[in-house]
Amino acid sequence: MAQHNLIRVAVPVPLRQLFDYLPVAGPLPEPGCRCEIDFGNRRLTGMVWEVVPPGDSDHDPRKLRPLRQVIDDQPVLDSDLRELCQRAAQYYQHPIGEVLQTALPVLLRQNAPAERQGELVWRLTARGRFADPAQLARAPRQQQALVTLAEHPRGLSRPMLTSLGLTSPPLRALEKKGWAELVQEQPAELTDRTANPLAEPHLAATPEQDAAIRAINASQHFAPFLLDGVTGSGKTEVYLQAMAHQLTAGRQVLVLVPEIGLTPQTIRRFRTRFSVPVTVLHSGLSDRERLKAWCDARDGQARIVLGTRSAIFTPLRHPGLIIVDEAHDNSFKQQDGFRYSARDLAVWRAQLLDIPVVLGTATPALETLQQAESGRYRALRLTHRAGEAKPPVIQLEDCRGLPADTPLSARSLDALGTTLKANRQALVFINRRGYAPMLLCQDCDWQSECDRCDAHMTWHRAVRELRCHHCDHRRPVPARCPQCGSQHLRDMGAGTEKLESLLRKQFPDTRLIRIDRDTTRRKGSLDASLEEIQRGGAALLVGTQMLAKGHHFSELDLAVMLDADAGFMSADFRGPEQAAQLILQVAGRTGREDRTGRLLIQTRQPDNPLLQLLCQGNYHRFAEQLLSERRQTGLPPFGFLALVRAESLQPQPALTLLQEASETLPLDSGLQLLGPIPAPMERRQGRYRSQLLLLAPTRGILHRHLPALLDALYAHPLSRKCRWHLDVDPTDL
Ligand code: ADP
Ligand code: ZN
Ligand code: ZN
DSSP states (O other): OOOOOEEEEEOSSSOSSOEEEBOOSSSOOOTTOEEEEEETTEEEEEEEEEEEOGGGOSSOGGGOOBOSEEOOSSOSSOHHHHHHHHHHHHHTTOOHHHHHHHHSOHHHHTTOOSSOOOOEEEEEOHHHHHOOGGGGTTOHHHHHHHHHHHHOTTOEEHHHHHHTTOOHHHHHHHHHTTSEEEEEOOOOOOOOTTSOOBSSOOOOOOHHHHHHHHHHHTOOSOEEEEEEEOTTSOHHHHHHHHHHHHHHTTOEEEEEOOGGGOOHHHHHHHHHHBOSOEEEEOTTOOHHHHHHHHHHHHTTOOSEEEESGGGGGOOOSSEEEEEEETTTOGGGBOOSSSOOBHHHHHHHHHHHHTOEEEEEESSOOHHHHHHHHTTSSEEEEEOSOSTTOOOOEEEEEEOTTSOTTOOSOHHHHHHHHHHHHTTOEEEEEOSOOSSBSEEEETTTOOBOBOSSSSSBOEEETTTTEEEOTTTOOEEEOOSSOTTTOOSOEEEESOOHHHHHHHHHHHSTTSOEEEESTTTTOSTTHHHHHHHHHHTOSSEEEEESGGGTSSOOOTTEEEEEESSGGGGGGOSSTTHHHHHHHHHHHHHHHSOBTTBOOEEEEEESOTTOHHHHHHHTTOHHHHHHHHHHHHHHHTOTTSSEEEEEEEEESSHHHHHHHHHHHHTTSOTTSOOEEEEEEEEEEEEETTEEEEEEEEEESSHHHHHHHHHHHHHHHHHSGGGGTSEEEEEESOSOO
16 A cells, blocks of 8 residues: 555644544645544544654554545645644643634634635615615605615625614515615725825824834834833824834734723724724624634735734734733633633734734733833833823722721712712722622521522612522522521622612712613613713713723713722732722723823722822832732742643542642642642532642743643543643633
């Protein structure tokens, strides 16, 4: 038998290895092409990873199976993205086949062709274009359809028609008249890459902005920048001018924003400044639209690509610059499956592409600050708000004497009243939705606990339900105590819903806008609320962190923050860092050119030195303090963490699995093992969770031991009874 080259394939299964196959007839496939394979008794879509000479396989070639077919004649992933995926698979010790699943749009994980699939669109026929809408005066819906189609000469797809409020019957009626037709959409013409990308002129940069823009634009090669600018200092203007530089040179820009930051406001800012196509990758896209956006980026038609975390895997034909806005934001870390940090991948990708990358934030993660301090990232500072705006004043409001059932202090209420009387807006921030976080029986101490989690069920009063925010378990609110039958049930604590009703009573004549996940579930309702705020005039806003990020409120004078100090007492060592980021973000929403904003922090620990430091508005001094503590304890960024979590239906198997796997680590590994111990919330969704934390003084030591630990976990008989995963650089402990 002739000796064949072998095809080494990345297969989407949870195994950290590649699989060898025999080639099919015809030319050898290129790495990056998808192929169909038999795997066990399943048929899967894998990706050709490399072609190796016959002697290279550990397997007897006679036992190997042939590929079923090669799907692509061109690689769907270019070599840069393949290298990024490979590096990520290695670093996060995650199966390459699953990494690729994250990197590819859904349709490409299957066998769909890697091409823009022309959508069916409605458009006017030649006769329709000359038809007079007045003729349809008696058929207003047809008239509306005719006018709308006339405004969109390239045609309208089904989702666009729906969003414009057009239904099928009037379109069909126009079709009967010979005025409209359903046709395959034409691909967009390639725009001229050298045309002027600006739709409106830049703002005149401040000296600090100017220095930052110059530094970024001077980089012809890989250069990581930390754009460290207080809220309102005009980081976006720096992005826009750095983007313009790349666009003018015919290159593309990739912009990553936090999940919550992908608002119409953000998108509008990019679209109004530039005349080039902006492609937005948001969660509302259909699989088809996502594939189209992906193709547009790959082929260079999309000049600006704006998206959340997973957009870091978007292929780019002419890459010029990567920007990560609000780079400290936790949503850049994927918290399930392939647990990667899009912020770190952004830097790697820029390195592979040899282009600059900008991490912009007012409150850099300590990891990022340390990179800047050590000189690996170049820090660009914007220390002042743009224009005449002054920094917000932050004050602590001592709430130690406040009764447990009184969420707002008298002074906070006063401040809110004064602001509203001056016809300005005020915000009450609490990071908890629902009416109250628990119900309690006053006779027998029964508490509204979730059956499946070690957590209380939140009372959602308007919908008369108890809901668990961890597993989404729901049940009706009991009229009597389920344990003793008493009718003396009372609620403890407060969420946004309770604050809304309290504030409505307190300020009955004031517009009140509540923004949290419950009030914004319907599509478009968040935008509607934000517009309502922008309209101006006295208003009270109540909301969770959905309100804290990214938005610009021009009439917001005051914010009151409840429970902001919880993070300072949290068991997670990142608690204070994350609390500080949130506090400064909320403070940053307040104040404008002509008014100084103010944040009142209700706290039960007014003497906490860290909190006091933060009140000076100086994140850097605060961060230095935390950094010196981290240095002493050897925690990140001075130590390196990996977390193994396991869960099982009974508490013991998960603990035993972690215990016995950790015993395979050599005693002199240099690793510090914390655990295994039950996870902070041990039971969740009916499963018991345990965790093992590994802390190493160097990245090298950590990574040297991870593969063996994983092998031990895979090999352990209990691993089939438990679910478990590894999280490298965990952010959620
Ligand atoms: P950041 O993103 O740093 O919080 P923004 O980029 O949103 O800040 O800018 C805050 C405000 O300052 C915006 O209204 C912006 O238009 C304005 N601004 C930014 N740069 C300038 C400038 N150079 N001149 C005048 N106004 C500016
Ligand atoms: Zn009871
Ligand atoms: Zn639950």
